[in-house]
Amino acid sequence: MRRIIFHIDVNNAFLSWSAVYRLSKGETLDIRTIPSVIGGDEASRRGVVLAKSNAAKKFGVVTGESIYTAKKKCPDLMVFPKNSDAYSYYSNEVIKIFQEYTDYIERYSIDESFLDVTALAGKEPYRLAYEIKERIKKELGFTVNVGISDNKILAKMASEFEKPDKIHTLYRSEIKEKLWPLPIEELFMVGKQATKRLKDMYIFTIGDLANYDPSLLKQKFKSYGELIWKYANGLGEEEINYQEEEAKVISNELTLPKDVQSKTEAAEVLKELADKLGRRIRALNRYCTTIGVHIKTSEFINYSHQKKLKTATCSTAVIYNTALELFEKKWQYEPVRLLGISLSGLCEEAIEQTSFFSDSGVGMIKEQKLDKVLDSLKDKYGDEIISKLSLREDKSGKRS
Structure with missing residues (x-):
């Protein structure tokens, strides 16, 4: 039986969770609908943008820049502090929904998890992913992306395709069609410095990397070169690193x-x-x-x-x-x-x-x-x- 892995990622988690929390406390303004960011210490000008709304993104606001420069781009930008307690609460609520479907859950970060749903999905993993996605939206008030594959790395890359509130598949059989045409910088674990070095080697797409001589990559980048070559070819870990707890x-x-x-x-x-x-x-x-x-x-x-x-x-x-x-x-x-x-x-x-x-x-x-x-x-x-x-x-x- 083919293994079925989901990677589920909360869309714009910090801003979404702050918005839902404020609405639950009686606020009428949904901060997701206006130019807004989650950031810290605006007065000292040291605060940085942790998350941004789509409306803020249209002004060129980017994650990681200072609140000061973000406000230069968008003078009407609303800044809200992070709310760690709310983020922890909503992260746990998502996990509770996952636990109704499987015990094989790997919490990859506060806003993303891998699920092994092989025993439940059968031949209809898309329908199961849709059910989970819609439950989160209806019951918790925010959206997620779901990536579906037969290993973790491909499931994660699938969830990064078009956002928000989407489901994508990326099985090994779909790599040439869906993954290889993408720019090299869209491959997981390939950052700005690696992108520049790879382009200097005439590696512009993920397909270029996948078809490159792995021994030359290893010579140039050591173990990192071998790793990204494997990722480009859809080779990655399949086992979910779940907590071994006896369900009660x-x-x-x-x-x-x-x-x-x-x-x-x-x-x-x-x-x-x-x-x-x-x-x-x-x-x-x-x-x-x-x-x-x-x-x-x-x-x-x-x-x-x-x-x-x-x-x-x-x-x-x-x-x-x-x-x-x-x-x-x-x-x-x-x-x-x-x-x-x-x-x-x-x-x-x-x-x-x-x-x-x-x-x-x-x-x-x-x-x-x-x-x-x-x-x-x-x-x-x-x-x-x-x-x-x-x-x-x-x-x-x-x-x-």
Whole structure:
């Protein structure tokens, strides 16, 4: 199975996070819409531009220049101090969304991360990237770029293509078309000094570098020459350097495009959530002993309900049926804005309190084996290859 790596980068993070924070505190002006910068110590003239709005960029304001020179270019420029607490908060909120999809997360910097979504993406990584991107925009109020590839370096370069709020792919098979025509200075790790030296060697594009003799590059630049030659050829690290922590809870929530007002609509949402969580817990080779449902109403009232199982499970059907049962018990028929399912009490074995040879035990084993077969098929051929028409049994006990 081809590895699927996402590189997700917050667009103009410091300015976006400052804007969202100010709006959350009741400000009416979105500083992203005016000539503005995030910077420090304007009075001493030592402050530099840490981030700039698109409106400021049009005046020629650049990141890293002094506030003093930036104001010379744009006299009406608004300067706002950095807010480290807000940046840390929003960075962590993004990670929380990532954790609903995968445990394989490498936090590359405060505003960018690598995700290994191989077990979840199947043949539709673009659709998964779109879902994550739109959730961040809707729930947190700012945008991200997503780069998709089969290794980290290509995923990162893909996320640097057209911005903001975009998704790009850059697989090894796309390098010649998408990467090689670009100017050499757009290659990751190639700065101004290296660009000048490379151009002196008649290396003007990434393709020129990729097709250059690597031994000559190594002779000229030592190990750095070999590194950038590899990057130009799409060769890079594939493993995500994630923190090895034992997950205590796996959850997934969905903010709905319109309020759910019927049990039938809620059942469809819960079915989608249960399928994703089932695939995720099976990819981790874990079972859960408790299933919970979280509901947020259109009035932003939150309530949850959970159930402890007699038998640990990783079955999508059990997750779905239990979640729907909990929803039916808790729902007060008000419009629902958000639905979520959580799996907790994670363990490595499905320890039966009843006999494995009972009808329920045998049924559970068959159900979970079937789920794993379906996971494999979806990973190979995409989610649409197989549709389980219904996860619920009718009153006669037959699958419908």
